[in-house]
């Protein structure tokens with residue numbers, strides 16, 4: 516039976532990235548009035564492939580998001596290859612993935628995913644009240660107890676619930692008194708795309724299969740040290756268009772000429788990628804990289820867990836709460852899980868959506884989400900040092916999966932077998948002394 520205390524909340528979300536838009540969809544569907552405040556214009560939205568494993572896809576489906584509109588490629592294999600020759604070292608098949616976990620593993624291009632989430636949050640169709648979006652609103656201050664957000668343009672808004680989804684350099688986090696502890700990772704990443712039409716035109720090895728592919732190459736000389744060199748390649752644009760496939764090229768920061776922070780920089784020449792140890796790389800892979808476009812450097816950081824995620828009527832989520840290295844491909848999925856938790860906790864099933872109980876609801880959100888996200892965060896550091904720590908490679912077969920779990924490795928079972936609705940119900944029962 517719905518809670519009799521349920522109040523429609525006025526929710527202010529700071530940041531309209533994948534996390535903020537997911538929270539908007541979840542909270543709109545839970546019956547709240549949601550405003551999204553984004554510092555930029557969405558036209559400059561950039562990025563490359565985003566992995567959305569079953570634990571993320573599950574929520575997109577529950578929220579009735581039009582997944583085909585995101586033009587996904589369904590991942591069917593994780594292939595590990597030798598650096599110099601491209602020889603397959605390991606081929607982890609995901610053909611039973613959907614059968615086992617109830618959802619597929621989607622690869623999206625970030626722009627496609629962002630656009631569909633934006634449409635879902637703001638559409639007049641669908642459950643709940645369409646969310647409003649305010650661009651060019653840079654958050655400057657948050658009064659978490661009073662529920663007030665102030666923006667650089669002079670606008671001040673009050674809300675029952677404030678969500679900081681403002682990424683790894685979060686202002687909301689700072690305003691909640693959370694002190695970030697992060698340091699530059701020893702690795703830098705270059706991201707680039709290869710157009711399918713160029714693969715055909717120049718007779719390159721065709722990696723743009725409609726159904727799958729993620730390849731990781733380990734430097735022969737550094738077999739045990741994937742922190743030194745590795746490339747992740749993924750198709751993230753569905754056939755028949757399949758316009759491009761995407762490469763993440765990791766290398767030691769000291770071998771690069773890019774030491775700036777952040778995501779968006781000037782495109783770099785291909786020689787910046789094909790430097791240092793890349794001169795020994797599989798020639799087929801080199802040929803693809805030589806024909807790449809949109810080459811961007813991406814500085815990476817190791818983030819330690821934060822002391823807390825909420826204060827008064829405000830909380831953080833997504834990268835603002837748990838920035839992580841990309842090696843478990845869980846950044847977006849963990850942000851989606853945060854959004855799902857907020858949507859469930861503040862639904863009419865429970866009594867947290869009421870003036871008196873919002874802070875208690877945020878405390879429960881932290882209880883539910885912080886341990887799990889922290890575990891993925893630390894596993895993403897381990898996978899930097901050893902690619903065999905990556906979910907998937909840790910659990911190749913059932914006995915190995917058990918072994919991996921016994922060794923404390925993150926397994927597919929732990930990620931995809933998790934039941935958030937049950938977890939929240941059990942924690943609420945504890946709160947009620949049941």
Ligand SMILES: Cc1cc2nc3c(=O)[nH]c(=O)nc-3n(C[C@H](O)[C@H](O)[C@H](O)COP(=O)(O)OP(=O)(O)OC[C@H]3O[C@@H](n4cnc5c(N)ncnc54)[C@H](O)[C@@H]3O)c2cc1C
Nearest residue numbers: 530532533534554562563653654681682833834846847850
């Ligand atoms: C431009 C960009 C490109 C990315 N590319 C990739 C990629 O190629 N592969 C990958 O795996 N991950 C990528 N990521 C990260 C990935 O999207 C996130 O890890 C994940 O989706 C979690 O998202 P988030 O919403 O928590 O944070 P983000 O995606 O970082 O979103 C934060 C949002 O908050 C806005 N914001 C920041 N500060 C303020 C402020 N003070 N006031 C108002 N708004 C603010 C930002 O403009 C942004 O839209 C990218 C992120 C960004 C921002």
